[in-house]
Amino acid sequence: MIPLIIVIGLAILFIMYGVSVYNRLVKLKNLVQEAWSSIDVMLKKRHDLIPNLVETVKGYAAHERDTLDSVTRARAQAVGASSVESKEAAEKNLNQAMMNLFAVAEQYPDLKANTNFQQLQNELTSIENDIEKSRRYYNGTVRENNTLVESFPSNVVANMYKFEKSPFFELQNIAEREVPTVKF
Numbered sequence: 001m002i003p004l005i006i007v008i009g010l011a012i013l014f015i016m017y018g019v020s021v022y023n024r025l026v027k028l029k030n031l032v033q034e035a036w037s038s039i040d041v042m043l044k045k046r047h048d049l050i051p052n053l054v055e056t057v058k059g060y061a062a063h064e065r066d067t068l069d070s071v072t073r074a075r076a077q078a079v080g081a082s083s084v085e086s087k088e089a090a091e092k093n094l095n096q097a098m099m100n101l102f103a104v105a106e107q108y109p110d111l112k113a114n115t116n117f118q119q120l121q122n123e124l125t126s127i128e129n130d131i132e133k134s135r136r137y138y139n140g141t142v143r144e145n146n147t148l149v150e151s152f153p154s155n156v157v158a159n160m161y162k163f164e165k166s167p168f169f170e171l172q173n174i175a176e177r178e179v180p181t182v183k184f
Helices: 002-060 065-080 084-104 109-113 117-152 152-160
Strands: none
Touching: 002 065, 002 084, 002 109, 002 117, 002 152, 065 109, 084 109, 084 117, 109 117, 117 152
16 A cells, blocks of 8 residues: 555655746746747847938948848848748847948048937947847746756657747857957
8 A cells, every 4th residue: 555655755846846847848948939029029129220321321322222222131131030940040130231231320520420310329238238238138048948858857748749949049249259359
C-alpha cells in the first residue's frame, strides 16, 4: 500500500511540474508576442514619419533623387516585411538609406535650419530610442523563452507541446559598432 501511495505521489508531482512548465512556456510565448507587437507599433510610427521627412528634403534637395528614391524603396520594403527575419533585414536597409538621407541634409544649411526638418528629425530620434527600448524588452523575453525551451527538463514539456525558440531582433547600426574618436 505504501509503495502505491509513493508512486501516486510522485506521479502527481510530475504532473504538477509539467503543468507549471507548460503554463510558464505559454506565458513567455505571450510575452514574446506582446514585445514584438510593441516593436511593430514603433516601426509603424517610424515608417509613417519617413515620407514627411523625404518631402521636406525634396523641397531643398530635389536633384538628390537617387537618395530620396532609395529611402522610399527601403521604407516600402520595411512596411511589407512580415517575419522577424525579414523585418530585421528590411530595417537594416532602411537605416542605411536614412543615414544617406541625413548625409545629404548635411550639405544643405537651409534644410538643416528648417524648423519642420528639425522637428521631424527630433521626432525620428525619439522614435528610434523607443524602438531600441522595445527591442531590448523583446530580446529579453526571447532569451527567457529560448532558455526555458532548451533547458532540461523543461525542454521535454516544450518538445511535447511543440514550443519553439523565437528569433532575436537585432538592428545593426554601423555607427554604433565604431569606437568614437576623441580629439583635443
